[in-house]
Amino acid sequence: MGAPRAVDPRIPLAVRAATAEATRIDVVAADLGLSAARLRALVAAQVGVPLSTLRQWRRLRGAVGPLVAGGGSRGIADAAAAAGFADQAHLTRAARRFVGRTPGSLRSGRLDPHVASGFTLYVDERRGP
Structure with missing residues (x-):
């Protein structure tokens, strides 16, 4: 081995x-x-993991954190644009893919804010192929 x-x-x-x-x-x-x-x-x-997936994960974190922290004060379309998504639908597809939830469900508090805002991208530098 x-x-x-x-x-x-x-x-x-x-x-x-x-x-x-x-x-x-x-x-x-x-x-x-x-x-x-x-x-x-x-x-x-x-x-x-493909680099494109890592980049999309970063954008998702950038959109979800403010949505959860701001409660209902920030629009989903605004969060999507600020995080680099093409539109709200693009953010929604990414959220469903990665966390199985829509941005609206995250914003409405149906997910613990500590979980939603604590998304972490961890790269173990010791990992080999």
């Missing part, structure tokens, strides 16, 4: 950069000396 392979040290940097801001993948890849396609392949192989 052997020891797990070491994670390419560029991968945690890429995941942080690509999920921290609305940074283009090709820019992150170029900064690391990789093509965008190679970066996507490395992240998927070493993290186990």
